[in-house]
Amino acid sequence: MSSLRFVAVDLGGTQIRAARYTADGVQEARVAMATGASDGVEFVMRRIKSAIRQVWPMDEKVSAIGIGAPGPIDFSQGILRFAPNLPGWENVPLRDELLDAFDIPVFLGNDADVAGLGEHRFGAGQGVSNMIYMTISTGVGGGMIFDNRLFTGGQGLGGEIGHMAVDPHGPRCNCGNIGCLEVMASGTAIARRARERLDAGDPSMLREMVEGDLSKITAKEVNEAGAAGDELALELFEEAGAYLGSAIVSLMYMLNPSLFVLGGGVTHAGNLLFAPIRRIVKDRAPAIYQERTKIVKAELGRDVGLWGALALCLMELHL
Ligand SMILES: [Zn+2]
Incomplete structure (x- = not known):
């Protein structure tokens, strides 16, 4: 299982963080950048994709992308309904955007839910x-x-x-x-x-x-x-x-x-x-x-959202 790799993304109102993990939770790469939320939805989408590319492995082998977002999620459609800290974000099809760009499974969750999964799998709730x-x-x-x-x-x-x-x-x-x-x-x-x-x-x-x-x-x-x-x-x-x-x-x-x-x-x-x-x-x-x-x-501290996005992938893939 440790040969599988995942990209975890924590989309926040002020920062976008991304990391590449093995299924065992070894962090292999990490990047953080300003969200620039006031620049609008398309700009932030480009930054999310750029963050993912920056932690993408040379051999291109990634099993799934997990992402936590700061608002309510429509799970069946992979849509972020709205986000109080991201102006203009209404019904953004975040999952399909990333699916189109990277062509691997993408799992989207609410940030607090995702953080809970992180603590459950890798932190105080093990x-x-x-x-x-x-x-x-x-x-x-x-x-x-x-x-x-x-x-x-x-x-x-x-x-x-x-x-x-x-x-x-x-x-x-x-x-x-x-x-x-x-x-x-x-x-x-x-x-x-x-x-x-x-x-x-x-x-x-x-x-x-x-x-x-x-x-x-x-x-x-x-x-x-x-x-x-x-x-x-x-x-x-x-x-x-x-x-x-x-x-x-x-x-x-x-x-x-x-x-x-x-x-x-x-x-x-x-x-x-x-x-x-x-x-x-x-x-x-x-x-x-x-x-x-x-x-x-x-x-798990500040990286709880990244651990959580990894845990979301593992839960969805029954790993
Ligand atoms: Zn209230």
Whole structure:
């Protein structure tokens, strides 16, 4: 099997990454370039193809291309329906474009789903059949794997953990729903809550860290302040952790996975985030669920989308 090779592509709003892997997960070549999303669909398509060509092997032998894209996917047609971070991308036949250009099987998936597959096959979820991956960064995304297969629902639109409502009185989310996990516990939400609390006059070292310019606050600054023991920052992580923890308890009841893998930039906060999540789960989930469900940090880091695109090829080809 190790003689088979795959090209993995991670199409993001700011970067396109591509890598060539053996089926065992040995990375043989890698390239990253700016997406240039504002230049339009055709320009970005050309860049994707160029990235693939740059990691293509001399002997031309590639078994499949896997690609993760930042939006909902029509699986049967291989179409990216739309992408919030890629202006103009509506119903782009990404699979057929690449099929025409390279003439080998192409597998297309949603980026969070693909990242979940990556962690399942090569990261924190190895050897587990039922797991839920959650990515907590600018937004909150999810990937659900049951019986070692990705679950995306009837039309490929399922697994959107970030848009479960966790506060019926919360702010409206970009998706239209109110109080989504994404709008309560993402990095963007943590930064928004920090600004609200500072505006209300709460003391915090955050104000000094951004020299009074509150628009500069991101989850990263809140993390740094929390690590230095700042009360407000600690409270903000408690808050986000409580929303994530209660969502995890609901998911335990509904889907009974044996593992939750949490990734994305906000998880760099480590125990600042994980401690309140675990506290909520310990307080609210019945013991029988707790004993059989682990909550761990993702392992694959920035390349999770590439590993995931490889894992998508392997899953689709039953390897
Ligand atoms: Zn939403």
